[in-house]
Amino acid sequence: MIAIYVLIDALGWQYLKDKKFLDDILPHRLPMRTVLGFSSGAIPTILTGVPPSVTGHWNLFYFDPKGSPFRWLKYFSFLPDAVLDNRYSRKIIKELGRRVLGMGSLFECSVSPRYLPWFNYVEKKNIYDHGGISGAKSIFDDLQAAGIAHKIYSYHHLTDAEIINHALEDLANNKTSFFFLYLSEMDMFLHMNCKDPAKVEERLQWYDGQLRRVYAEAKKHDPSASMTVISDHGMTPIENHFDLVKQVNDLGLKQLSDYLVVYDSTMARFWFFNENARERIQERLASLSCGRILSDDELKSLGIYFSDRRFGELVFLLNPGWLTSESDFNGSGKGWMPKGMHGYHPEDPYSDAIFLSSSAPPFAVLALADVYPCMRKAAGLPLAEPGVRRTS
Numbered sequence: 450m451i452a453i454y455v456l457i458d459a460l461g462w463q464y465l466k467d468k469k470f471l472d473d474i475l476p477h478r479l480p481m482r483t484v485l486g487f488s489s490g491a492i493p494t495i496l497t498g499v500p501p502s503v504t505g506h507w508n509l510f511y512f513d514p515k516g517s518p519f520r521w522l523k524y525f526s527f528l529p530d531a532v533l534d535n536r537y538s539r540k541i542i543k544e545l546g547r548r549v550l551g552m553g554s555l556f557e558c559s560v561s562p563r564y565l566p567w568f569n570y571v572e573k574k575n576i577y578d579h580g581g582i583s584g585a586k587s588i589f590d591d592l593q594a595a596g597i598a599h600k601i602y603s604y605h606h607l608t609d610a611e612i613i614n615h616a617l618e619d620l621a622n623n624k625t626s627f628f629f630l631y632l633s634e635m636d637m638f639l640h641m642n643c644k645d646p647a648k649v650e651e652r653l654q655w656y657d658g659q660l661r662r663v664y665a666e667a668k669k670h671d672p673s674a675s676m677t678v679i680s681d682h683g684m685t686p687i688e689n690h691f692d693l694v695k696q697v698n699d700l701g702l703k704q705l706s707d708y709l710v711v712y713d714s715t716m717a718r719f720w721f722f723n724e725n726a727r728e729r730i731q732e733r734l735a736s737l738s739c740g741r742i743l744s745d746d747e748l749k750s751l752g753i754y755f756s757d758r759r760f761g762e763l764v765f766l767l768n769p770g771w772l773t774s775e776s777d778f779n780g781s782g783k784g785w786m787p788k789g790m791h792g793y794h795p796e797d798p799y800s801d802a803i804f805l806s807s808s809a810p811p812f813a814v815l816a817l818a819d820v821y822p823c824m825r826k827a828a829g830l831p832l833a834e835p836g837v838r839r840t841s
């Protein structure tokens with residue numbers, strides 16, 4: 450039996466809940482609660498059914514000064530930022546990471562080279578490959594073990610249109626029963642255009658038409674073929690900017706001797722090297738109204754608590770719609786002004802992902818982890834234990 454799963458990055462429930470988007474062929478429609486963080490944490494949870502605290506995949510960089518593949522960069526720490534941290538140095542490190550240091554072909558240098566020697570990188574393997582997720586078996590491992598013919602289209606060098614065409618060809622060849630299409634372009638589109646309903650509508654219609662073709666081709670070879678369209682998170686319109694970096698810098702503490710921080714678009718993660726730094730940063734963050742410090746209990750209920758604190762001793766999360774005005778996020782660099790962002794608390798309605806299916810799911814799908822058992826069932830495998838469920 451042919452089963453097709455399509456993951457459209459960042460297509461949030463808010464953008465199609467009232468739309469006709471594929472509703473005649475995918476009548477089973479639900480919002481799904483996302484995993485706090487970015488795709489690097491959310492997609493491994495979709496593929497394994499377990500939270501980041503089990504997969505080990507949350508943010509891409511984690512604190513690991515002993516194991517860091519970038520330790521050698523310490524010898525360049527005498528260089529001023531103008532030399533050590535610019536577009537060219539980051540490009541060189543990106544290429545070295547990909548070609549020499551075994552960081553995988555998608556490695557991006559999104560942390561300042563000055564601080565890289567304290568960090569390791571989660572996605573050394575391609576998460577779509579067999580054995581690609583460090584802490585758990587993925588659906589692709591299950592399919593391989595069961596000898597079920599499957600195709601995974603996740604290449605970041607193929608456009609969404611090319612992926613659709615490859616899938617159509619492979620469907621026509623009729624040798625594969627499980628298809629997983631990862632379509633990545635919607636993410637950047639919504640970052641830039643989420644506030645323009647006409648453009649969003651036009652884009653949705655393109656996906657509607659293309660996915661209709663895929664489903665029709667599958668039905669030609671197998672009248673009982675099923676298709677499910679999911680996403681990993683939504684996209685929240687940005688309303689406010691806040692210079693979090695300045696707030697922390699104004700304390701006059703020194704990175705590396707007092708603390709270490711990684712700023713992403715919607716969160717800051719800190720490690721402390723003395724109690725004074727911990728207290729003063731905590732106090733400053735607690736005084737800000739643009740976001741809040743996440744408690745351990747909350748990290749646990751969100752499935753992102755790590756007892757060794759590799760992803761941060763303290764996580765400060767911005768409120769939905771707020772953005773740090775200066776961010777290392779994804780090496781996009783300064784001057785990138787997106788209209789939308791993701792990576793907020795999963796309770797934010799704009800953060801909800803989607804689950805749209807041609808067939809009724811085997812149980813109430815509530816959160817990303819529930820996709821994994823659905824994929825197993827669609828592939829003809831026994832239903833595994835549903836993963837972590839909505840916690841509130």
Ligand SMILES: [Zn+2]
Pocket residue numbers: 459636637640791
């Ligand atoms: Zn994005």
